[in-house]
Structures are given as structure tokens and as C-alpha cells.
Amino acid sequence: MPDDLLERLRSFHDDAFPTQRSLFRHLVDDGQHPTTLFIGCSDSRLVPYLLTGAGPGELFLVRNVGAFVPPHDQSAGFHGTAAAIEFAVLHLDVRRIVVCGHSHCGAIRALYGGASPEATHLAQWLELGREAALPVAEPGPEVLRRSEQRAVVLQLERLMAYPMVRERVEAGRITLHGWHYVIEDGEVHVFDIARGGFVPASVADNAGTAPYRLDDPDVMLDASGVPSAS
Numbered sequence: 001m002p003d004d005l006l007e008r009l010r011s012f013h014d015d016a017f018p019t020q021r022s023l024f025r026h027l028v029d030d031g032q033h034p035t036t037l038f039i040g041c042s043d044s045r046l047v048p049y050l051l052t053g054a055g056p057g058e059l060f061l062v063r064n065v066g067a068f069v070p071p072h073d074q075s076a077g078f079h080g081t082a083a084a085i086e087f088a089v090l091h092l093d094v095r096r097i098v099v100c101g102h103s104h105c106g107a108i109r110a111l112y113g114g115a116s117p118e119a120t121h122l123a124q125w126l127e128l129g130r131e132a133a134l135p136v137a138e139p140g141p142e143v144l145r146r147s148e149q150r151a152v153v154l155q156l157e158r159l160m161a162y163p164m165v166r167e168r169v170e171a172g173r174i175t176l177h178g179w180h181y182v183i184e185d186g187e188v189h190v191f192d193i194a195r196g197g198f199v200p201a202s203v204a205d206n207a208g209t210a211p212y213r214l215d216d217p218d219v220m221l222d223a224s225g226v227p228s229a230s
């Protein structure tokens with residue numbers, strides 16, 4: 001039986017790798033020095049390398065269901081995302097942290113019901129997005145879009161609770177970027193604090209500004225509590 005996955009592995013080794021052999025050699029000899037920590041949803045339609053045009057060695061990737069950042073609560077357990085944040089900031093000395101949510105996100109949809117009762121870890125994990133959900137029983141596309149964007153802002157708030165992140169952001173050594181990728185448009189909307197909302201990259205004048213807080217009096221929020229889009 002033909003093994004499609006094996007074929008792809010061979011194709012990478014035989015066809016793709018030779019074109020970048022020297023780059024990988026350099027990344028092995030010199031080590032990795034990624035400048036960006038990219039925290040993205042695991043959704044298969046979100047492809048960070050395509051969005052950013054990054055190549056090998058440029059992005060330190062953390063992906064999970066919902067692109068969530070767990071609280072810095074020092075609790076016991078196996079905290080993969082928190083460990084990756086610490087490693088990227090303390091050991092790799094990244095200069096940017098991107099949190100990237102997206103349209104049609106199953107994690108955000110699941111905040112309104114639908115997760116399998118068997119998925120106990122998933123149910124617990126989704127609580128990291130709970131505050132982003134709006135008080136409606138049957139969310140339409142607009143509510144889901146706002147919830148997805150609110151979730152991004154919420155994760156950036158949590159990032160600021162990591163002492164090593166806060167310290168570097170306040171010292172101007174790290175910048176935080178909240179992104180919402182609209183799959184069907186192929187466009188990232190970046191959160192711009194000065195413009196009070198998510199702005200399509202095509203008309204934005206920066207790649208997102210932070211830190212910010214949902215309860216920041218300087219941020220204009222609409223009635224549903226989401227930063228208003230300009």
C-alpha cells in the first residue's frame with residue numbers, strides 16, 4: 001500500500017532540502033536565533049510561515065487549541081505553553097511575541113457549546129478563552145468574530161502577567177502583537193491600540209501595538225466590550 005506520508009518525507013529530503021542545505025547547516029553550526037515567538041492556534045488553515053514569509057530559524061512556534069496563554073500561576077503540572085514562553089524570552093531572547101487567532105476558530109466556537117464530554121482536558125483548556133465569550137446563546141458570525149478578537153487581547157493581557165515578559169515589554173526590549181487572521185480573505189487584522197481596534201494589515205501602519213488591557217480606560221470599547229474596529 002502506498003504510504004503518502006513516507007512519500008512526502010522522501011520528497012522533502014530529495015527535492016526540498018538540497019535547495020536549503022547551507023541554510024540548515026548554518027542554523028546547526030550557529031544555533032537558532034529566532035526573533036519572534038509566535039503563539040498561534042493549532043488550526044490547520046493557519047500557516048504562520050505563509051503569513052509572515054518566514055523561513056527556517058525565524059519563528060519560535062507555539063501552537064495550541066485557541067492560541068491561548070495559560071496564567072502564570074506557578075501551579076504544578078505540565079505547562080507546555082508557559083514553558084515555551086519562558087524558553088523563548090529567557091533563553092532565545094526574542095524581540096517580538098505574536099498571538100494569532102483566526103476566523104472560524106473551533107476553540108472559540110466551542111466556548112458556546114459543542115465540546116465532547118469525553119474531552120475533559122479540552123474543556124478545561126477552553127476556559128482560558130471563557131472571558132472572551134459574549135453573553136449570547138447562539139452566536140452568529142459577528143459575535144464569533146468579536147469573540148475571536150477578544151480572545152487575542154485576553155491572551156496578551158495574560159502574557160503581561162509573566163514577569164519576564166512584563167519586564168522586557170516595559171523596558172522596550174519586547175513588543176507584543178495581537179493578530180486575527182481572516183482565512184477567507186488571506187488577511188491578518190492587527191490590534192492597534194491607538195486606533196482602538198483590529199485593523200486590516202493592508203491599511204495598518206504597524207504590525208500591532210501593545211500592551212493593552214480590556215479594562216484600559218484609554219481603549220475605546222463598544223457596547224459588547226470589544227475594541228471597536230476602525
Ligand SMILES: [Zn+2]
Pocket residue numbers: 041042043065066067102104105106107108
Ligand atoms: Zn482556532
